[in-house]
Structure formats: structure tokens, C-alpha cells
Amino acid sequence: MSDPIARQLDSIQSMLTRGQRNLRMERHSLILWGLAGAGLFAVSDRVFTAEQIPDTASRAVAWLLLLAAVLGGTGFADWHLTRRVKAARDETWSFIHRQVVKLLWLLMAVGTLFTFATFFYGGNYMLCTVWLVMIGLALYVHGLFSEEVLEWTGGIIIAIGVAGLVARLPFETMKWISAAVFGIGLPLLSLLLDHGRTRPFVVRLGQAVGWTVAVLAVPLVAHRFAAASLPPELPVTPLADYRAGGAPSGEMVIVRLPAGQPVPVKVAVSGDLFRAAPDAVLPLTLDRPVDILLRDGTPTGDLRLPGEPWQLARESRWISIPWVRARLDPTAGPVVESALVVDFHGHPRN
Numbered sequence: 001m002s003d004p005i006a007r008q009l010d011s012i013q014s015m016l017t018r019g020q021r022n023l024r025m026e027r028h029s030l031i032l033w034g035l036a037g038a039g040l041f042a043v044s045d046r047v048f049t050a051e052q053i054p055d056t057a058s059r060a061v062a063w064l065l066l067l068a069a070v071l072g073g074t075g076f077a078d079w080h081l082t083r084r085v086k087a088a089r090d091e092t093w094s095f096i097h098r099q100v101v102k103l104l105w106l107l108m109a110v111g112t113l114f115t116f117a118t119f120f121y122g123g124n125y126m127l128c129t130v131w132l133v134m135i136g137l138a139l140y141v142h143g144l145f146s147e148e149v150l151e152w153t154g155g156i157i158i159a160i161g162v163a164g165l166v167a168r169l170p171f172e173t174m175k176w177i178s179a180a181v182f183g184i185g186l187p188l189l190s191l192l193l194d195h196g197r198t199r200p201f202v203v204r205l206g207q208a209v210g211w212t213v214a215v216l217a218v219p220l221v222a223h224r225f226a227a228a229s230l231p232p233e234l235p236v237t238p239l240a241d242y243r244a245g246g247a248p249s250g251e252m253v254i255v256r257l258p259a260g261q262p263v264p265v266k267v268a269v270s271g272d273l274f275r276a277a278p279d280a281v282l283p284l285t286l287d288r289p290v291d292i293l294l295r296d297g298t299p300t301g302d303l304r305l306p307g308e309p310w311q312l313a314r315e316s317r318w319i320s321i322p323w324v325r326a327r328l329d330p331t332a333g334p335v336v337e338s339a340l341v342v343d344f345h346g347h348p349r350n
Helices: 002-020 027-042 056-088 095-121 124-145 148-166 171-192 201-228 239-243
Strands: 236-238 252-257 262-269 277-285 290-295 298-304 324-329 333-338
Touching (some): 027 056, 027 124, 056 095, 095 124, 124 148, 148 171, 148 201
Parallel strands (some): 236 252
Antiparallel strands (some): 252 290, 262 277, 290 298, 324 333
């Protein structure tokens, strides 16, 4: 008698669970959104760059149109395929499902507008974190009404984004982590969907750990290989010899700038408040000698202090302007003050 009763209780519990989690995440949705997001991160350094579109406003609009086209096309394809699948299962769009879809589009719109705003107000170092938090929230909320594994994964994605920002990871590293979360994590998550079944905590924990390792392994290994491709060891040419034409022949040259070397920073002033000043210069002087790497006579952006590791251009974020303020001095008149922080040891590499 106990077995039939137990089966009836399990059946009732299953029905209650399905009533609480009455949504269903389609596998093609995760694959479509994952490939779209990974593709955008992968091409971010190759399309609509500052070299291709020098004007900031035009470049911002170009990216806004690209994001709208890619995300809009992905959303339409997802909606079309989901409608076909639901029709084949003789299902309808529930009220909760429609609200969750609206939330997804709201989060995508927030991420798009934030991306657009960074062209004018800065903050692009938070771009990857914002997009990870947006997709993590979308999965977590969807999981509240459908798959428990979506809750776990959404929370992990949010944690990855916030942890990268707190750890001050270079933008290059965060970009490839984000691409892996979308391109690898979401398609892999589609294989973990179990139609809302309740799993033991140990099983969910194992799925979460395995998913996290799979997502982070690829970008971290790629980052390791990138770190190994340091500039070659070349003879160091003093600046005086380089200017006199005494640099060794070759595609790449290391030039040492001596301490005390003036480094004028030319500032292009424009807008409708101040007169255009193409010759405005901020006079700076090196306090320590610095080695710079040149390729075909052009600095690559890779720097190092003598005897210290290289600071790679693709990973450096050691210049910041924390504040700008204006004051009216009774003697000197109007004055604009600012702070320029150059923290060279922000991200040393061995």
C-alpha cells in the first residue's frame, strides 16, 4: 500500500512544482542570444573603431544601430522559433511569460543605452560588467518561474561581472570572459535544462561548478597565452641615439626615455564655450626613465620601467582623471582645476 501512496504523493508534488514553474526556457533561445552576444564582443575591436570613424558622435550612433540590428534580429528570430515550438506543443503564451519577455527586452535596452552613453560620458571599463549583470538578471528572473538551473547560472554570471569589476581586471580580459559567458556558457546552459525538475543541492552545485569552470577556462587560458607573447628582448636605444639616427635596424625597437625628459601633452579644445585652441599643451616631465616599444617607428603603447615587467597596451588602465572643478579666484579670475593620476604599477605583467 505504501508504494501507490508514495507515487500519488510524488505525482501531486510534481504537479505543484509545474504549477509554480510554469515557464519553459527554449534551448534555441539560449543558443541564439549566446552567439549574438559573443559575436558583438568578438568584433568590438574591429568594427566602428576610432580609426574607422574618428567622430565620437558618429561612432556612437553606428554602434547604437549595430546593437539595435543584432539584438532586434536575434529577438525576432527567437520569438519566431519559440512561437513555432509552442504551436507544435499546442501551448499558448502565458501572462507570466509575456512579462518575463518584456523584462528581458528592458534589460537589453538598458545595456544598449549604457553602451551608447559611454561614448560621451566615459565608463567603458564597466561595459562588460553591465552586460553580464543584465543577462544574469534576465536568466535569474526567468529561472524563478521556470528552471532552477537558470537561477543558479544567472547568479553566477552576476557574480562574475561584479568580481571582475572589483578585481579591476583589464578590459581585454573582461571582454573575453564576457564573450565566453555568452558564446560558451549560454549554449552549454541549454544542455543543462531539465524542464523544471527538482534536483538535489549537490547536483545543482556540481552543475554550477562545472559550468563556471567551462566558461572561465577558455578566456583564462587565452589570457595566459597572450601574456606569454611579451615584446622580444632587444637592445635598448637611448633617446638621444634614436634621434640621431643611431637606432638598430629592424621592425621593432626599444627606446629609453630619460628621467627629466619633457613630454608635452597636446589638448584639442573644442565646443561652444571656449575658443578653439589647437596648440594647447600640458607640459609634463618624466620623473623616471621609461622604455617604450616602437614598431616601424610608431609606439605600440607597451611600456616598462628599466628592470621591471612590461605594461602591455592591451591590458593597461593606469591613467585616470578623478575630478574636475572650477572656481572663481578674486585675484586670478576663473580657474579650472583637475587631477591627473598616472598609476604605472596598476597591472604589472611578468
